[in-house]
Amino acid sequence: MRTPLRALVIRYAFVILACAVVIYPLLWMITMAFKPFPEWTTGTGMTWFPKQPTLQNFEFVIFGHAQGLVVSLDRGIVGPLAASLITSICGTALAVVTGTLSSYAVARFGIMSLLPLSVLQLRLFPPLAVMIPVMVMWAFIGAVDTWWGLSLIYGIVTLPFAFWLMKTFFDEVPVEIEDAARVSGCSYWRVFYRITLPIVKPGLATCALFVFILNWSDYLLALLLTQKNWVTLPIYMSTLTSPMGGQMYGMKAALGLIAAIPPVVFGLLIQKHLVRGLTFGALKQ
Amino acid sequence: MTDATAETITDTPAEPASAKANRRSRGYWAGVAHDSRKLGFWFVAPAVLLLLFIVVFPLAMQLYLSLTWWTPLDGVRWYRAYESFNSGDNYARLLTDGALWAALGRTVLLMAIAVPAQFLLGLGLAYLFMEQFVGRKFFYSILLTPMMIVPAVVGLIFFLLFQGTGPVNDTLRLPTSFAWLTDVHRAMLAVIIADTWQWTPLMFLILLAGMLGVPADQLTAGRLLGASNWQNFCKIVLPRMKSVIAIALVLRSVECFKIFDVIFVMTKGGPGVETETISLFLYKKTFADLDWSYVAAIGLTILFSLSLIAARGLSYAAKRKG
Secondary structure (H helix, E strand, O other), X not given: OOOOHHHHHHHHHHHHHHHHHHHHHHHHHHHHHOOOHHHOOHHHOOOOOOOOOOXXXXXXXXXXXXXXXXXXXXOOOHHHHHHHHHHHHHHHHHHHHHHHHHHHXXXXXXXXXXXXXXXXXXXXXXXXHHHHHHHHXXXXXXXXXXXXXXXXXXXXXHHHHHHXXXXXXXXXOOHHHHHHHHHOXXXXXXXXXXXXXXXXXXXXXXXXXXXXXXXXXXXXXXXXXXXXXXXXXXXXXHHOEOOOOOEOHHHHHHHHHHHHHHHHHHHHHOHHHHHHHHOOOOOOO | OOHHHHHHHOOOOOOOHHHHHHHHHXXXXXXXXXXXXXXXXXXXXXXXXXXXXXXXXXXXXXXXXXXXXOOHHHOOOHHHHHHHEOOOHHHHHHHOOHHHHHHHHHXXXXXXXXXXXXXXXXXXXXXXOOOOOOOHHHHHHHHHHHHHOOHHHHHHHHHHHOOOOOHHHHHOOOOOOOOOOOOOOHHHHHHHHHHHHHHHHHHHHHHHHHHHOOOHHHHHHHHHOOOOHHHHHHHHHHHHOHHHHHHHHHHHHHHHHOXXXXXXXXXXXXXXXXOOOHHHHHHHHHHOOOOHHHHHHHHHHHHHHHHXXXXXXXXXXXXXXX
């Protein structure tokens, strides 16, 4: 079907406008990360692109101090970055392993038919409404401000996503393949481990990346359950202020950029499955 | 153990007898792999344990604490909170707490503006992307980026954008004294803009998936019968997307109700309490006032109300489907 030229022009105009709206805020943060202090505000005239591009902001957040800057931090990005990575990865592992096993059992063995809806309930409530007992519990078992305490809660809150995502992948595997393996003498465990799991391997990878993005993006849980040693990147970013007063825009932008890169890269990698993940498998692309 | 009865229940087709004998000699674990119910039990056990761990005990504790005056400042361990039992005063208090209801009102206002705005923008964008065109994939990827960015970073980005000396005022040719985040009327608008920027892509993604699910031959048939694109869209596409639209709206409403990160980084609920949604309110009660038993009471009330709404919604959806 031929599209008339006028419709084509209108379409491109709107699409490009939308992309501009998307890029405008991003561009400001990205260029801000490369701007030296005098260009942070429009006091000296507006600059979209740094007149004197500098890596000073990155140097500052990585080492805690930078050449030519009077202020310094008591610690750089390394600790929070490691904390973010370790807790996100452990939380993801916990969610994906428990989610995969349980969703397989529900999808194939038909047990615990209540499980799908009960895990979904975990995502319904504002976390702050249910965090008081969790904070008390975490303090009681000594899990506050530890890597495993944060990983544990990450694993639990992302379990619903892992569960539903893996369930849709298992539902797509034809039961006939598994039946064939059963008939030729494989045990249930062997069928799962040797037949089904290899088939859903791409799904498993998608699920892991998706859950990792969610854990990496967390702000609230880390805010409530860490104090100093295991503060994650987003918390570190938002608490960054100079002792001399004032907001450190450039450094914050540099941190924001670093924090934003992994999820965007992973997100684009699993683009095809984003709908499925975010709607708990209700929709496919 | 009555191994014989267990064997009759399991269906293990074409299994050699020698394997069975072998298994029996090796005890419980050797049998698990061959018994779908035993294996299923071990498969769901970790997930169920995690669920019980985060649901049963915390809920009981929340109910318990909500009936007392306990705060972590008391110097009394939580399990001795009964010493300050107050026979439900927290619940009486939340009914007449103006600040709480105001926060709830602001949350609803935010939802009432942001969700429809995101829906309409997402629907329009999805309409543009229904057909193939050059660069479609590229533009699509760009449009999806906002929702992959860490919400706290989105808060930071819009915090930077809406500074008096920031680019928004410059682009709109406004003076640098034109405040956004510290102005009582515009702070909420800024938050809505930030949320819309981040989550319109999700609406777009879901609605586009729904639109592409409409069979192409129906659209062709409509066109052959003389329907314009617009008529096709209204009469064929939209009615077929009802459930997709419902999913998108429910999902976004739930998430919008929970909103915290963006506002916390952008305005901390300020100026005053102008952008204080329910989550921000609870946060302040938890950390500024350390009023933990009261927060527990509010939390339980929210939990109960949302569960009721969800249950009604589910039964309604089931009725519509059936």
